[in-house]
Amino acid sequence: MLINHQPAESLSVSDRGFTYGDGVFRTLRASHGQPRLWRWQWQRLAHDCAALGLPLPDVDPLLADITRVCAGIDEATVRITVTRGQGARGYSPASAPGSTLIVQASPYLAAPDSCFRDGIVARLCDWRLALQPRLAGIKHLNRLENVLARAEWTDPAIREGILRDSEGRVIEGTMSNLVICRGGALLTPRLDGAGVAGAVRACLMATLPLQETELRLDELLAADEILCVNSLIGVWPLARLGDWRSRSRTAAEQLAAVLAEAG
Amino acid sequence: MLINHQPAESLSVSDRGFTYGDGVFRTLRASHGQPRLWRWQWQRLAHDCAALGLPLPDVDPLLADITRVCAGIDEATVRITVTRGQGARGYSPASAPGSTLIVQASPYLAAPDSCFRDGIVARLCDWRLALQPRLAGIKHLNRLENVLARAEWTDPAIREGILRDSEGRVIEGTMSNLVICRGGALLTPRLDGAGVAGAVRACLMATLPLQETELRLDELLAADEILCVNSLIGVWPLARLGDWRSRSRTAAEQLAAVLAEAG
Incomplete structure (x- = not known):
């Protein structure tokens, strides 16, 4: 160090x-x-x-x-x-x-290949992120919200938790950004009120037609694919989120290819 | 240490x-x-x-x-x-x-006696505290909001800044809790959405008929006295806050007596 x-x-x-x-x-x-x-x-x-x-x-x-x-x-x-x-x-x-x-x-401790290949199980967190436009997007050291959201579960089979803000909008995972694919369109939650804007998300937004949007829970659950991305995991497609099931792998493969290319 | x-x-x-x-x-x-x-x-x-x-x-x-x-x-x-x-x-x-x-x-670095005797000058901060009921009241280590609110001014003649939440309710000072006196009634902002509930505030609430309330800015500015309290400063009455001027010292003396008694 x-x-x-x-x-x-x-x-x-x-x-x-x-x-x-x-x-x-x-x-x-x-x-x-x-x-x-x-x-x-x-x-x-x-x-x-x-x-x-x-x-x-x-x-x-x-x-x-x-x-x-x-x-x-x-x-x-x-x-x-x-x-x-x-x-x-x-x-x-x-x-x-x-x-x-x-x-x-x-x-670096690599996650099992199955996380990408088979997708992961995620949960919807009860925790609601506070709205603070002046700090939104910043990866600052005030991370108690992530800690307490992550404390909601200990089952190692659940690899990520999905967070909403106090208005119910879907924002991010506890340690990852979200990308969804619906009818071929790639969307990612807008982070102007809460959340951390990660480097992988920035790279994907600069490379792909990936649109920022306000994302309600019913819109998340209407997605064909839900993907968690960050610099350590790369891309983890969700296999399951409650009753939701993945219906495609197209976007997962596409995002992984972009990240492999970006180095 | x-x-x-x-x-x-x-x-x-x-x-x-x-x-x-x-x-x-x-x-x-x-x-x-x-x-x-x-x-x-x-x-x-x-x-x-x-x-x-x-x-x-x-x-x-x-x-x-x-x-x-x-x-x-x-x-x-x-x-x-x-x-x-x-x-x-x-x-x-x-x-x-x-x-x-x-x-x-x-x-311990004591502030000048004049802070209590003559009252202090305070400002109304632009910063708005986020609403997070799960963290409200807790003196946790995530204090960026206080830091950035305190960064709004450098004039040493201004000793405290008053913070509102994202809904415009008056919550606290950047480093102190607030007590106001209006028509003889003692009030302190409710801290169930934002703010830090300090030890002096707890002591005063247990000792005096001090009522928690939702406090709007116009209600703050209708006060006869506005008091900042914490464990290091004790009680600082506000002399001025923008156009507002103190109209009494009764509560300041009363709170100071309670704290002296409490040890």
Whole structure:
């Protein structure tokens, strides 16, 4: 692990990333020290830092950090965290003129092939995401909603939970973005009130005719295919969601091909 | 500083308090190692741990920790943080069977006497708090809303900002709870959708005929007195809020007397 480009094992407890969740992060896959979908990861990191007024790390030293923490790990899961650094007590960010950059790697743990091949079982979560337009889309460190939604089930056969917002709109999975295919059209929930806009979603939106939309539950359940996407799992088609059953694999294969091509 | 009752300087970066803001905290004042308003601090800590499914620390070792970190600091600001501890990657709290207890002290920095005597200048924040009934009232580590609201101003003459929720209801200050007095009646905003329910507020509600209410902005501005309360500042009456001016000091004196009595 590297903190501000130096080897480290632990973090100051006065870091605002810890005291207030005042920071952002990315989780990505790296192969032989090369981060996958880097263009989109970097785009999202830059967006999120700007949205919270955090300094964006320089890209070349960051890429060098990634290579360094991945040494000896052929396939790695990398987490990049940028916080507002150490500050005096109190919420004012003016007390923290610096920032902290943390880059960590661990071996990538691949899910079974069956997740893509056969599809996964998902559940509809009871948790309702709060509407906060000023934070929507940002992968910030305030992730209690995801934690508590994920706490709704422990059955390992259920691999993802689908989240709605307080108005009942379908937003995302607890750890993934959603894409649905209906009558050949690709749709993804609009994330202007809640949710995290991931790098895979950004890549797919730039590559495919993938339309953002407000998605009601009945519209989700009218889909031919429901797909969970993120940087670690790639694409997981849903086989089942309650009484809903997958009716096609066309979009799953199409999205997987796009991601394979994007590297 | 003590982490799990042991002297420590820093925290594991895989602690879920840092990775997801998965934890709660209290900030309080201690005099000669004795925490003030402890009954209410403890009540709120117990409430918040239960609400997030976090193990509640044992009270006696916690009090011993507070005494220990306050050694040599007559008047201290103490922060107690309880997180879900270290976990594997991923949101599921099932991966983190433990917890982390952090107790820190620093010298208490008293605000000028004029804050109580003359009242403070406050502003009305543009930031709107999201409605999340499942997290409302809890002093959890997801405090980006407070940070970004506090970032709206840097003028040191403005000591607090008043926050409304997305429906326009008045909720709290960025770092304090609100009490208003109108025609002799004491009111405080209901916190079932947003906000942090502090220990001073709990103490005042148990001691005075202080009524929780839904508070619209026009009702706030019809108050004779507006008071900000928390464990470090005690009571700060507002002198000014935009065009609003304080018209009385009765409640300020009454609340200050209650807190002095409560210890």
